Amino acid sequence: MTARTDRRDQPARKWRSSVGILRVLLYAVGLVPAAATFAMGLANRLGPDPVNVFERTLGLWAIRFLILSLCVTPLRELTGVSLLRYRRALGLLAFWYALFHVTVYVGLDQGFDGAVLLADITRRPFVIMGMAAFLIVTVLAATSNAWSIRRLGRRWRAVHRMVYLAGLCAAVHFILSFKLLRAEPLLYAVVMALLLLYRLLPDAIRRRRLAQR
Amino acid sequence: AALAARPDAQFGGGLTPTPFQDVTHYNNFYEFGLEKTDPAERSGGFHPHPWTVRVDGLVANPRTYDIDALLARPLQERLYRMRCVEAWSMVIPWIGFPLAELLKEVEPLGSAKYVAFESVVRPSEMPGQDGVLPVLDWPYVEGLRLDEALHPLTILAVGLYGQTLPNQNGAPIRLVVPWKYGFKGVKSVVRIRLTDTRPPTSWNLRAPDEYGFYANVNPEVDHPRWSQATERPIGARGGFFGAARKPTLPFNGYGEQVASLYAGMNLRRDF
Numbered sequence: 001m002t003a004r005t006d007r008r009d010q011p012a013r014k015w016r017s018s019v020g021i022l023r024v025l026l027y028a029v030g031l032v033p034a035a036a037t038f039a040m041g042l043a044n045r046l047g048p049d050p051v052n053v054f055e056r057t058l059g060l061w062a063i064r065f066l067i068l069s070l071c072v073t074p075l076r077e078l079t080g081v082s083l084l085r086y087r088r089a090l091g092l093l094a095f096w097y098a099l100f101h102v103t104v105y106v107g108l109d110q111g112f113d114g115a116v117l118l119a120d121i122t123r124r125p126f127v128i129m130g131m132a133a134f135l136i137v138t139v140l141a142a143t144s145n146a147w148s149i150r151r152l153g154r155r156w157r158a159v160h161r162m163v164y165l166a167g168l169c170a171a172v173h174f175i176l177s178f179k180l181l182r183a184e185p186l187l188y189a190v191v192m193a194l195l196l197l198y199r200l201l202p203d204a205i206r207r208r209r210l211a212q213r
Numbered sequence: 214a215a216l217a218a219r220p221d222a223q224f225g226g227g228l229t230p231t232p233f234q235d236v237t238h239y240n241n242f243y244e245f246g247l248e249k250t251d252p253a254e255r256s257g258g259f260h261p262h263p264w265t266v267r268v269d270g271l272v273a274n275p276r277t278y279d280i281d282a283l284l285a286r287p288l289q290e291r292l293y294r295m296r297c298v299e300a301w302s303m304v305i306p307w308i309g310f311p312l313a314e315l316l317k318e319v320e321p322l323g324s325a326k327y328v329a330f331e332s333v334v335r336p337s338e339m340p341g342q343d344g345v346l347p348v349l350d351w352p353y354v355e356g357l358r359l360d361e362a363l364h365p366l367t368i369l370a371v372g373l374y375g376q377t378l379p380n381q382n383g384a385p386i387r388l389v390v391p392w393k394y395g396f397k398g399v400k401s402v403v404r405i406r407l408t409d410t411r412p413p414t415s416w417n418l419r420a421p422d423e424y425g426f427y428a429n430v431n432p433e434v435d436h437p438r439w440s441q442a443t444e445r446p447i448g449a450r451g452g453f454f455g456a457a458r459k460p461t462l463p464f465n466g467y468g469e470q471v472a473s474l475y476a477g478m479n480l481r482r483d484f
Contacts, residue, residue, distance in 0.1 A: 044452040048235040049249075049301060049445060051453060109445075111458055116440045126438040176438060179299070180419070182247060183346055 019085050026086055030093040033061050034100055055104045056177070059130075062097035063170050063188055065090050066137070070167060070195040077206045088144050091163070095141035098134045129173040136166035164199065167192050216372040218288040218308040224366075225292025231303040233374045235448035240381050241297065242400055243348050244332070244339040251341065252381030259338045261384035261401070270329070270406035273320035280385045284371055286310055291368065296430045296465045298394040298416075302444040307389055308372030313363045321359065321407050328362040329412035330355045330388055331404040349415045355388065355399040356412035356426065358474075366391055366470055369402070392467040394428045425484035429475070430465035434484045 037057045040046050046053040069090035076082045110116050120127040140160055142148070149156050171189040178185065198206075230236075242252040245259075262280065269275035288308050295303045316328070332353040336342040342351050361367060370389045371378060378384040383400025390397050396416050406412075416424035423437055432442045443458040464471050475483075 041453045046452075048232075048239045048448040051445065052301075054453065108453055109458075111443075113443070113458075116442055119435070119440060123435075124438055178247075179423075180247065180348060181346060186346075 023086060023089050026089045027093065030065065030089070031096070034058060034097065051104065051108045055101060055109055058097050058101035058104060059174070059177075062094050062101055062137075063174055063192075065094035065097060066163075066167055066170060067188070067191055067195065069094060070163065070192075074195065074198050091137070092141055092144060095137045098137050102131075102134050126173060126176040129169045129176065133166045133169035133173060136162045136169070140166070164196050167196060214377045215375060216284070216288065216308050216377050218290040218372065218375070221289040221291050225304075225306070228292050228294065228304045230292060230306050230374075231446075231448045236303060236305055236373065237379050237381060239303075239447055241299075241395070242341075242381055242383065244341045244351070244353065244401070245381065246341045247348070253379075255340050256380035259335070259380045259384070259401075261378070261380060264385050264403075266386060266402055266405065268315055268319045268405045270408055271322040271325035272407050273322060274318070276319055278315070280371075283310075283369075283386065284377070286314075288371065289368075290375075293389060293391040294465050294467075295389075295391065295395055295398075296444060296461060298396055298424065298428070298436060298441075300436075300439055300441060300444050300461075301447050302461075303447050306374055307368065307370040308375070309368040309370035309389065311365055312367045312369050312388070313365065315369065315405070316359075316363060316407075319407075324409045325407035326359055327408045327411055328357050328359060329404075329406045329408050330357075330399040330402055331406070332399055333401045333403045349419055352403075353399060353415045354412065355397055355414050357390065357397075359407070360474055361390070361471075364471060364474065366467060392430060392464040392471045394424075394430060396424065397428050427475075427480070427483050429480065429484075430461060431463060431480060431484065432461040433463070434481055 034057075037046070037054055041050045041054050044050070069087055072083050072087040072090070076084065106112060106117060110120075121131055122128075140163060143152065143156065143159060152159060171185070171192040174185040174188055175181070238253045239249045240252040241249065242256070245252040245255045264280040266278045266280070266283070267275075268278065288310055290306055290308050292304060292306045295305050312328075332351075333339075334342060334352045336351075341348065357367070368389050369386055370383070371386050373379075373382060378387065383398070383402075386402050387400040388398050388402060397414075411426060414424075414426055416428075417426055430441075435441050441461055444461045445458055462468070
């Protein structure tokens, strides 16, 4: 948003085009874990349970990108470093990974078995949590374009606040994917919780740093 | 070490064994860590020799067995299906002997109704028993009804693939009950006790709604978090597209031999 005001400046234009390049680079680098894991799977190098490893790797990156996209605002407000220009890319990467994760679950893992999938999605909180997170990021991805922002106007922000619910569901889903309470999903849940709790802080605290600038 | 055994052709017809590498490198043995790769990587410091197994409780003739004496028994090789509660499966050529042999030697009293098993506790050799987050209460304990324990399919395994049990598979002696989920197969057993009351079991203590005492493989009764209708065969060696799921069989395919043990029971309630 702030970039628009200084569009006329030459250095600013240069900066804008490098933002574009960085964004493309971010997508390219962001998709490397999916491509690399897929290639390893094709080469039979994911160990004795390859589908499970692929499925879990994709889910892990989905939650990582979701966390990164939720870091943008606190980072800007607390340190003044703004990565707002890359937030959409981070969010969309989270969506793509969630989509790959669900696709592998439905296809490679469950073999499109309708009865099993229906039972999973309707009866098991573990799967319901994951699916809720996926549906939310799908809606957010579908409305992450200039047309939707114009079209939805003020409601756009309200719609995109659902990302907090997606983060919560994803963190619970990750914890439930293991038989025991484990350190790794717990760590992700704590980070997620801190990022969500930050949103509850009063504006006076949150924007102090921005005001100083 | 190599271990001689008489192949028991009665078991395993038509089954293809899971590769040795996968049987020994994809394990749940939380005493060594939570990852499937941990048991193979972190069990090098475990000493399964010397070893004794105490068999006592409600018996006329309690005994302590030395592992060398157990290894010197006539041993059988049996190719068994192994179905994990996590919905993956293997086929393993176990070497061992029926648990019933030991139980008969100690002469169970009429009052004995159950058999309780106990694993070893050695935090200095088992890094998973030394962690920060709570895992399971040690020792790992399991149990069977006496008639299940006496069933000819129930064995104590002391080897696999023609050699003594690798540490990561439960050296030097473990329980194998092929019609039940793998977690019933208590590893590195130090004590077997006959009781008149149902013994507590580790996973049941941790999450009673997810893991029952019986834990019979049952495609009809789902785990609360996933379906048990199908399973992923481990080590199918086809990458993504070679490892298609296959249907899980009632009692893991051993229904003909064991279903009568549960006649009249509601296996949905007693899961």
